[in-house]
Amino acid sequence: MTHKIKRLLFAVLVTIYSVNSYSTEAEQWQEAASIAVTAVVAPYTTVKLSTNEITFDVRGEPGEYYSNEEVEVTVGSNQSTWSVYVDASSLSTNNVEIAALPSSRLAYAVDNNKEYQSLDKKMLFLQGVAAQAPRPVKLRFRLTTTWQDAPGTYKGNITFAFLNNP
Amino acid sequence: MGQMISSLKFLFIGLLLTTSVINAGVDLTPRSGISLNAELGKVSQGSIVLKPDASQISAVRYRLHSLQLNDYKINPNRLKVKTLYTIGAESLDLYRTFLSGNENANQVNADFEFEPEWSDAPGVYMGSLVSTNDVPTIPVKITIVPKTVVSLQPAIFSINSSLVNAPIAHEVSVLLGSNSPHWELYLNTDHFIQEATDEKINADRIFVRIKDEINPRPWLALDKMLKIISGVATPITTITILEFLVSSERADRAGEYLGNIKFLVRNIN
């Protein structure tokens, strides 16, 4: 009996010691200060084009001609929504007597879509959200020529415009 | 025989006088003496009331005999007393007059002042005021509470997220003062949240390191309680300059993420 009491007393003492130690340590912790932080994630958009040149090799009479290469466009953005528009200018020569080719002569198709969209006005061809992983989109271009198009070198631009909505 | 009787009378009178002196008393209120709770940055004050009995007709002076915690002694000149007979508060490294002997049993207040220093370890310091007179010593008990002060400069900042290998770091100066013989400074944070969308930057992308331009240290993630620095008792001083980094990921939505970084101190006495 005496031995059991001693063991019980020892256990109680150990327990008290442990509890007191924990309490003591907890009381020694104090939140001394805090600092308010604003982390700013800057908005970004990255655009990659797979090639800087595509060619149309047209032999024969005027008509529809398709680019031999595809342009792969990859867009990445961390903003809530974003849109990519494509637009084309007219194609003109240095000879003022030669009429320009209007932008409506150019058309594009996306990925495996067989339908071509005219570039007579700015067109939305790609949209995304921030959580979306960058996915390449393939663009194919088509130019339609007519007998009215005089021989010469025509120059213009196809413009990709990016609009972010953070 | 007659001379002997005179001597005996003189002796008896002397003994009576002595007894009167021995029996002359000063009551203290409180009886436990002086008890102060001292906190760094403040002057702690306390009072006792001395009530001499009518037979107390001599001046009573006290000085601080000792005030210590374990082996650490506080200089007696740091405890001060103001009585009717002092010029303002005077240090108790010297005997100061508490009673003039003319109180006619009227009580007199004695007001004490003590201001702890950063080098005074927290704890209960015991000592006593002793007198040249045969009057009771006055127990002195001063409890110095532990205190650690942390100040951050700046206390609020904005930081652009960046890559760990091309970091945009923001500096914060940490000023700390402590009377703890040994202290440890910890940092902790939770996720940073974009309020409008509930998007998060997890705590494992928030990093800190001690600024070292000569030998840049590795970045440490704040995804758990992180011990950043430790030290001994010190007045308030700049103990370190920390650099913070928020690691960016492509999937992070653009905008502002708000969070709090907590500084915790662990005092080890």
Next chain:
Amino acid sequence: MKLSLASSKLALLLISIIPSLVLSTGEAKIDVRVQADIHSSMHMQWQKLSERDERYQQARVKLKMESDWILLPYGLYVELQTNDVNKMVALRIDDLISTDKKRTITKDQFYISINGGELYSAIEDLPLLSPNDRGVMKKQILLFILKVKPSNYAGSYAANFKFITNTLP
């Protein structure tokens, strides 16, 4: 018989001078340069018409000629189109040679009517496509008239017809 000239080459060169771009805020644009080289192109197609052909008859009805002139029982249907302002096409007819090679009818006796209109002498090349016709599809029915002289012998004669294409400098 259909003849198609494929002397043109159209090359469209699409040049992207900026293959990648990193944008920070708002709206931004990338211009991709487009260059098209359009070369001269011409379409020519002709077909011999019999006198029973409706097109022959349509022109025949309009034709005015002397009664003693002979309208040959065949004509020519010609389609011409070009994008080149400097291109011209003309019809050249040689002297008629008898099939036994012994007789000749000179081309000054030969006349051509376009779509049943006025007669043009075959002495000179007959313009079928001129600079003013650029871009226009010209469809013409040619009727051939012979002013027979008493000295002409009867028999079968053949002639060579040539389309002459010229490019102005």
